[in-house]
Amino acid sequence: MEGLCHPEMKDKERIQLAHGGGGELTAELVEGVILPALGGPQRPGRLTDAAVIYAGGVKLAFTTDSYVVQPLEFPGGDIGKLSVVGTINDLSVMGAKPLAISLALVIREGLEIALLRSVLESAGRAAGEAGVSVVTGDTKVVDRDASDGLVINTTGVGLVGERASLGFDRIRTGDRIILSGPLGEHALAVMSKRRGLSFSAELVSDCASIAAPAAALLDCLGEDVHFMRDPTRGGLAAVLADLADATGRNIEIEEASIPVNRTARAAAEMLGLDLLAAANEGKLVAVVAASRAEKAVEVLARHAIAAQAAIVGTVGQAGDSPLVEMVTCIGGRRVVQRPYGEELPRIC
Amino acid sequence: MEGLCHPEMKDKERIQLAHGGGGELTAELVEGVILPALGGPQRPGRLTDAAVIYAGGVKLAFTTDSYVVQPLEFPGGDIGKLSVVGTINDLSVMGAKPLAISLALVIREGLEIALLRSVLESAGRAAGEAGVSVVTGDTKVVDRDASDGLVINTTGVGLVGERASLGFDRIRTGDRIILSGPLGEHALAVMSKRRGLSFSAELVSDCASIAAPAAALLDCLGEDVHFMRDPTRGGLAAVLADLADATGRNIEIEEASIPVNRTARAAAEMLGLDLLAAANEGKLVAVVAASRAEKAVEVLARHAIAAQAAIVGTVGQAGDSPLVEMVTCIGGRRVVQRPYGEELPRIC
Numbered sequence: 001m002e003g004l005c006h007p008e009m010k011d012k013e014r015i016q017l018a019h020g021g022g023g024e025l026t027a028e029l030v031e032g033v034i035l036p037a038l039g040g041p042q043r044p045g046r047l048t049d050a051a052v053i054y055a056g057g058v059k060l061a062f063t064t065d066s067y068v069v070q071p072l073e074f075p076g077g078d079i080g081k082l083s084v085v086g087t088i089n090d091l092s093v094m095g096a097k098p099l100a101i102s103l104a105l106v107i108r109e110g111l112e113i114a115l116l117r118s119v120l121e122s123a124g125r126a127a128g129e130a131g132v133s134v135v136t137g138d139t140k141v142v143d144r145d146a147s148d149g150l151v152i153n154t155t156g157v158g159l160v161g162e163r164a165s166l167g168f169d170r171i172r173t174g175d176r177i178i179l180s181g182p183l184g185e186h187a188l189a190v191m192s193k194r195r196g197l198s199f200s201a202e203l204v205s206d207c208a209s210i211a212a213p214a215a216a217l218l219d220c221l222g223e224d225v226h227f228m229r230d231p232t233r234g235g236l237a238a239v240l241a242d243l244a245d246a247t248g249r250n251i252e253i254e255e256a257s258i259p260v261n262r263t264a265r266a267a268a269e270m271l272g273l274d275l276l277a278a279a280n281e282g283k284l285v286a287v288v289a290a291s292r293a294e295k296a297v298e299v300l301a302r303h304a305i306a307a308q309a310a311i312v313g314t315v316g317q318a319g320d321s322p323l324v325e326m327v328t329c330i331g332g333r334r335v336v337q338r339p340y341g342e343e344l345p346r347i348c
Numbered sequence: 349m350e351g352l353c354h355p356e357m358k359d360k361e362r363i364q365l366a367h368g369g370g371g372e373l374t375a376e377l378v379e380g381v382i383l384p385a386l387g388g389p390q391r392p393g394r395l396t397d398a399a400v401i402y403a404g405g406v407k408l409a410f411t412t413d414s415y416v417v418q419p420l421e422f423p424g425g426d427i428g429k430l431s432v433v434g435t436i437n438d439l440s441v442m443g444a445k446p447l448a449i450s451l452a453l454v455i456r457e458g459l460e461i462a463l464l465r466s467v468l469e470s471a472g473r474a475a476g477e478a479g480v481s482v483v484t485g486d487t488k489v490v491d492r493d494a495s496d497g498l499v500i501n502t503t504g505v506g507l508v509g510e511r512a513s514l515g516f517d518r519i520r521t522g523d524r525i526i527l528s529g530p531l532g533e534h535a536l537a538v539m540s541k542r543r544g545l546s547f548s549a550e551l552v553s554d555c556a557s558i559a560a561p562a563a564a565l566l567d568c569l570g571e572d573v574h575f576m577r578d579p580t581r582g583g584l585a586a587v588l589a590d591l592a593d594a595t596g597r598n599i600e601i602e603e604a605s606i607p608v609n610r611t612a613r614a615a616a617e618m619l620g621l622d623l624l625a626a627a628n629e630g631k632l633v634a635v636v637a638a639s640r641a642e643k644a645v646e647v648l649a650r651h652a653i654a655a656q657a658a659i660v661g662t663v664g665q666a667g668d669s670p671l672v673e674m675v676t677c678i679g680g681r682r683v684v685q686r687p688y689g690e691e692l693p694r695i696c
Contacts, residue, residue, distance in 0.1 A: 015459045020489025037468035038482045051483035053448045055507050058404040064450035064503055065486045100401045102412035102503050111363045120385035134386045135399035138413045141368025155450050155503035159403050
């Protein structure tokens with residue numbers, strides 16, 4: 001019996017949508033196929049979301065992302081703005097000041113030039129606001145059958161600040177986990193637009209640069225900031241799963257302390273999505289020394305986009321199979337899983 | 349009357365395939381839409397194929413390209429190898445030593461994982477041979493209706509060498525134009541594969557790194573090398589048109605001196621394509637001081653991939669509307685136009 005699936009989609013030897021969701025299947029693809037193929041056995045684990053390279057004694061951060069979001073324009077942003085702030089944010093969480101961005105377009109023939117102009121203006125504004133320039137680019141056009149509009153790749157180079165000493169290896173038991181604001185606004189704004197849902201309060205993507213609050217945190221706390229990441233695909237759940245895996249420590253978060261946008265929560269319930277696993281595009285997760293956690297929240301909250309910053313969790317003891325657990329609002333405990341696959345396709 | 353065209357394709361306000369061909373229409377799109385949108389009026393002309401950025405006193409080259417070639421595998425290479433050597437070559441012609449490459453995948457669901465693995469292994473080998481690593485990446489998956497296989501973006505960072513002093517502004521009347529080998533092998537290998545053509549002699553893409561001959565040329569000739577470029581989309585014709593436009597000088601080339609692969613010429617004739625405008629992926633065009641031209645050919649020809657290097661032309665006097673002219677084999681003169689649009693779609 002064939003069932004509903006297209007035959008190709010049942011083939012484990014073919015790529016599935018879920019391979020791109022930022023969850024377990026993505027990790028399998030990257031670790032099982034992409035890294036071994038690219039790096040050979042002598043360079044395992046070298047392909048990361050952002051890398052540090054050294055050039056003539058200077059320490060640089062280097063990061064790339066391709067954006068395939070549908071629709072191209074959504075409440076709070078568009079693919080142009082998203083592609084620029086996404087790369088700025090990836091540099092910022094490495095403790096780097098963005099120096100330059102490349103922007104490469106793959107355009108489907110038939111795309112309205114007015115729409116292209118609009119999203120690129122939006123990209124240019126986002127770059128200008130962050131004080132960084134798009135310095136190089138590329139333009140390809142593909143035929144109507146080959147693509148559905150526009151794919152933008154942005155790659156960024158940044159100068160890693162002297163005060164930044166960040167990495168999984170700097171995380172200690174007792175460290176506190178800070179989240180800069182409510183979860184899931186990007187994913188739910190895009191999904192609601194796509195599904196034609198509307199709500200009494202407007203739901204807009206959080207798509208914005210976190211360069212300023214990230215830099216302020218490092219300026220003020222220095223080496224007491226141990227780790228930073230922006231919770232995009234896979235959301236907070238994926239970041240916490242990475243923390244547990246990489247440090248070998250249990251992670252505990254408190255549901256009651258996690259900032260929530262009520263409209264986003266309503267949308268998540270309606271769409272059957274988990275806010276913890278939903279993508280954000282203007283949020284910061286920081287792991288800081290416990291003694292500086294209150295200060296970290298205070299520093300972040302001076303910035304409008306991090307006004308709702310809160311301490312949401314704690315790094316626990318090392319364990320054989322470290323878990324992420326959430327203490328729920330009613331005092332229960334729930335294991336937070338790494339998202340498996342593509343809960344929200346084409347979200348970024 | 350509607351004619352054969354899809355209505356969208358007759359709309360000047362929509363993107364056409366020819367906008368991606370590296371010719372006049374691409375220049376119109378980039379200069380008329382992309383640059384003004386991204387840069388604003390205060391930063392005109394900043395978006396180039398490769399840029400120079402300064403980081404803590406270090407001079408870096410930064411370049412990006414998205415690859416959409418069809419088929420994904422072709423005689424002499426595949427999209428993986430192409431994407432890596434393309435970026436290495438873009439850095440090399442800036443006089444830069446490649447430091448690091450990012451590689452971002454947009455994969456259509458249903459792609460065979462074995463094919464993905466194969467092209468990535470090919471990318472990894474190409475990087476290894478050039479002594480550069482793929483240090484960061486991204487993986488997105490799009491649905492069956494949205495894409496036709498695989499798009500790879502590679503972006504590269506390189507350290508610009510101290511001996512490199514390259515730019516349109518360094519070109520002088522009397523400079524000689526060097527070409528490292530026969531034209532059009534990449535374009536014609538890909539097109540022949542796509543059309544199912546076969547020839548008595550094998551036609552393979554020239555897809556290869558030109559890092560070594562480019563570096564050797566700079567090492568030996570230093571500031572006497574005035575300009576370098578790899579003639580990819582738009583071929584030699586597009587590079588020469590850029591030279592004429594940017595320097596305001598006439599350019600003359602000699603047909604008899606241009607190295608030719610006979611199978612590529614036969615394929616070009618069969619397909620009705622112009623070798624001068626056909627894409628290459630392992631060739632170097634250099635503009636050097638006249639007194640060093642013979643030496644330049646000698647240095648290049650020590651490398652197997654530049655064994656057929658030749659002096660093919662001369663930079664002429666400045667003129668009001670500078671032209672590229674070719675002295676033909678029978679002694680006539682022919683104006684070489686900038687290719688207009690997409691002679692060869694999905695070629696790189």
